[in-house]
Amino acid sequence: MVNLIKNEWMKIFKRxxxxxxxxxxxxxxxxxxxxxxxxxxxxxFVQDSNWQxxxxxxxxxxxxxxxxxxxxxxxxxxxxxxxxNDYRIKHDLPSREKYTVWSFVKDSxxxxxxxxxxxxxISAGIVASEFNWGTIKLLLIRPINRTRILLSxxxxxxxxxxxxxxxxxxxxxxxxxxLFGTPEKAIPYLNYYNGQVTEQNIVVHLLIDYGxxxxxxxxxxxxxxMISSVFRNSSLAIGLSLFLLFTGAxxxxxxxxxxxxxxxxxxxxxxxxxxFEGTPMVEGMTLPFxxxxxxxxxxxxxxxxxxxxKKRDVxx
Amino acid sequence: xxxxxxxxxxxxxxxxxxxxxxxxFQVNKGEVFGFLGPNGAGKTTxxxxxxxxxxxxxxxxxxxxxxxxxxxxEAVGHIGAIVENPEMYKFLSGYxxxxxxxxxxxxxxxxxxxxxxxxxxxxxxxxxxxxxxSLGMRQRLxxxxxxxxxxxxxxxxxxxxxxxxxxxxxIRDYVRKLAREKNMAVIVSSHLLSEMEMMCDRIGIxxxxxxxxxxxxxxxVNGSEVMYELEVTPSEKxxxxxxxxxxxxxxxxxxxxxxVELPKKEIPNIVKVFVxxxxxxxxxxxxxxxxxxxxxxxxxxxxxxxxG
Numbered sequence: 001m002v003n004l005i006k007n008e009w010m011k012i013f014k015r016x017x018x019x020x021x022x023x024x025x026x027x028x029x030x031x032x033x034x035x036x037x038x039x040x041x042x043x044x045f046v047q048d049s050n051w052q053x054x055x056x057x058x059x060x061x062x063x064x065x066x067x068x069x070x071x072x073x074x075x076x077x078x079x080x081x082x083x084x085n086d087y088r089i090k091h092d093l094p095s096r097e098k099y100t101v102w103s104f105v106k107d108s109x110x111x112x113x114x115x116x117x118x119x120x121x122i123s124a125g126i127v128a129s130e131f132n133w134g135t136i137k138l139l140l141i142r143p144i145n146r147t148r149i150l151l152s153x154x155x156x157x158x159x160x161x162x163x164x165x166x167x168x169x170x171x172x173x174x175x176x177x178x179l180f181g182t183p184e185k186a187i188p189y190l191n192y193y194n195g196q197v198t199e200q201n202i203v204v205h206l207l208i209d210y211g212x213x214x215x216x217x218x219x220x221x222x223x224x225x226m227i228s229s230v231f232r233n234s235s236l237a238i239g240l241s242l243f244l245l246f247t248g249a250x251x252x253x254x255x256x257x258x259x260x261x262x263x264x265x266x267x268x269x270x271x272x273x274x275x276f277e278g279t280p281m282v283e284g285m286t287l288p289f290x291x292x293x294x295x296x297x298x299x300x301x302x303x304x305x306x307x308x309x310k311k312r313d314v315x316x
Numbered sequence: 317x318x319x320x321x322x323x324x325x326x327x328x329x330x331x332x333x334x335x336x337x338x339x340x341f342q343v344n345k346g347e348v349f350g351f352l353g354p355n356g357a358g359k360t361t362x363x364x365x366x367x368x369x370x371x372x373x374x375x376x377x378x379x380x381x382x383x384x385x386x387x388x389x390e391a392v393g394h395i396g397a398i399v400e401n402p403e404m405y406k407f408l409s410g411y412x413x414x415x416x417x418x419x420x421x422x423x424x425x426x427x428x429x430x431x432x433x434x435x436x437x438x439x440x441x442x443x444x445x446x447x448x449x450s451l452g453m454r455q456r457l458x459x460x461x462x463x464x465x466x467x468x469x470x471x472x473x474x475x476x477x478x479x480x481x482x483x484x485x486x487i488r489d490y491v492r493k494l495a496r497e498k499n500m501a502v503i504v505s506s507h508l509l510s511e512m513e514m515m516c517d518r519i520g521i522x523x524x525x526x527x528x529x530x531x532x533x534x535x536x537v538n539g540s541e542v543m544y545e546l547e548v549t550p551s552e553k554x555x556x557x558x559x560x561x562x563x564x565x566x567x568x569x570x571x572x573x574x575x576v577e578l579p580k581k582e583i584p585n586i587v588k589v590f591v592x593x594x595x596x597x598x599x600x601x602x603x604x605x606x607x608x609x610x611x612x613x614x615x616x617x618x619x620x621x622x623x624g
Contacts, residue, residue, distance in 0.1 A: 003419035010416065015407050134403030138461065141367045142420035143393035313330070314369040 004144070004152035005159065012122060012160060021118040025111065025164065026171055032108050033175045040099050040180075055085045080192045087190060087197040100183045102202045104176035105169065109206070109213055115164040116217035116245055123157045124224040124237030127309070131232040136314055150309045154225055154302075161221060165210060191276065209273070216270035219294065220245050222301045229305040256281045269293040318345045320394070320468055320501045321366065326375035328361055328525075335361050337525045338375070343501045345468065348491060350516030350533075351505035352611065358525040359505040360400070363473045366503070367397050380468060393421070396467035400474060402458020406447040410438060410457050413446060414464065421465040428464065436460045452483040459490070470494060470502045476511060488515050509611055523615050544583065546590075547598040548573040554595050561589060575603070 066078040130136040188199035227237035252267035263282040269290035321343040328336040364370040382391035418424040436456040476484040558567040567576040
């Protein structure tokens with residue numbers, strides 16, 4: 001299996017397109033860094049001396065709103081804000097923080113979308129290209145069964161995803177440290193879950209944030225892989241997956257306002273952060289529900305990909 | 317002789333159409349088996365079933381005793397194959413292509429790769445990208461790819477498609493050599509008859525998905541009586557003499573004299589008769605029937621029989 005993955009890795013990295021992708025990713029991070037640097041003027045940053053009072057006033061306003069609001073979703077949001085503000089006052093954690101390397105890493109995590117785009121392109125091509133090149137014939141007459149060949153391809157895609165995310169994380173950390181400096185004392189991230197506020201190490205929080213943000217991408221990558229394997233057509237796989245990557249979430253949110261069944265859609269469940277930091281898209285959705293839905297979608301995609309690939313007569 | 321590949325009542329049905337109809341044959345070690353048939357007869361489909369690229373609707377294929385259906389990895393390990401054109405990764409170098417395939421079989425050393433490269437005569441260009449290769453070089457790289465793991469069976473589907481005469485000859489010599497020296501079984505498919513004639517020990521003729529004949533090449537070509545061409549004048553008189561003396565032999569006028577199908581031992585007698593009758597004999601030539609003649613004969617005979 002290691003040899004098979006090595007093969008796939010070689011086939012990805014011997015093509016110039018791969019380096020263009022990595023280049024674009026690095027240039028994008030740099031651009032984001034420069035723009036943010038130009039906008040922030042850190043030298044003027046002074047901590048408001050009576051920030052506790054400001055937060056207290058804010059909380060009072062929030063409490064009024066909470067009393068007036070009707071939907072549970074709104075109520076939850078206000079409760080969360082109040083709880084976090086209370087925690088800040090109690091533990092002397094100012095809300096306005098200096099823009100540091102970690103703020104930059106958090107901001108540049110938006111670029112996971114871009115990385116996702118590239119990973120989808122690789123995923124969509126990894127099976128379909130073998131058919132286009134005609135090399136599938138020589139690939140499938142080795143003493144290795146088709147399931148293992150397809151599995152090695154999928155694992156390679158995951159590895160490539162990990163590789164791009166690592167580039168994104170490491171490079172934005174390095175660039176952030178150079179441009180914005182590291183904070184003297186690590187400021188913890190405040191986590192609100194089930195009515196409790198907890199402190200979390202900022203790096204751990206960012207890694208979890210990356211992981212959660214990648215779920216939608218991994219699901220789409222898996223879908224692209226499935227389309228690529230079933231239809232042997234990389235254009236279809238790329239097109240459909242990218243379309244969903246960019247519009248899926250909004251589209252589902254739109255449906256979720258009207259229909260309760262929207263909670264069964266893939267994109268209603270890909271954003272697990274909604275349970276930690278926000279409120280669920282559709283009322284009554286829970287973390288276990290979303291994880292179950294994700295696993296079901298994942299299983300369906302994989303089953304289709306492997307079943308069709310295994311049964312296929314290689315003709316062309 | 318030891319059987320290495322065996323097809324047993326192999327049938328392939330695609331979308332209700334029977335592409336391959338109940339084919340059975342065996343291929344032995346050390347022989348070159350030709351698979352002959354017009355385009356669309358089912359040569360490629362059969363080969364794809366042997367290497368496991370296509371499923372088998374009913375029947376079974378065993379290679380070295382292992383079924384391609386139930387023991388795929390075991391069975392396909394005996395096989396090296398080029399199915400149609402040898403499609404390689406064009407963005408990789410020849411060497412990287414070979415490393416790629418070497419990783420997929422067990423126990424292929426760097427030394428073995430180097431040896432194989434030398435064997436097919438690509439040493440000078442092996443580190444160049446495949447996209448810079450000529451078709452002949454790609455064909456040789458394809459051959460290297462299927463010889464890496466020292467297979468017992470070599471399967472070449474239309475190996476000379478698109479090659480120039482020198483390339484065709486090279487492949488042909490090579491295939492014969494492998495069968496002889498390494499005791500490999502070679503299965504070659506083609507619709508080019510002359511080529512098969514020079515390459516194969518045995519041939520199977522396939523038409524409309526049916527295997528209509530399997531014969532040794534020599535027997536196949538010389539299956540009937542030998543044709544002799546007699547260069548004589550006057551040819552009309554010679555023809556009538558032949559018809560009188562050998563009413564059963566078919567004699568016809570040819571461009572320089574007459575042509576007749578006779579057993580060899582009758583030739584001196586004929587010459588004697590001709591000399592007595594004052595017919596000038598300039599030459600006698602044995603005209604071996606080409607594979608093409610036989611092929612057309614067999615396919616039309618059996619085709620007619622099957623239809624009738």
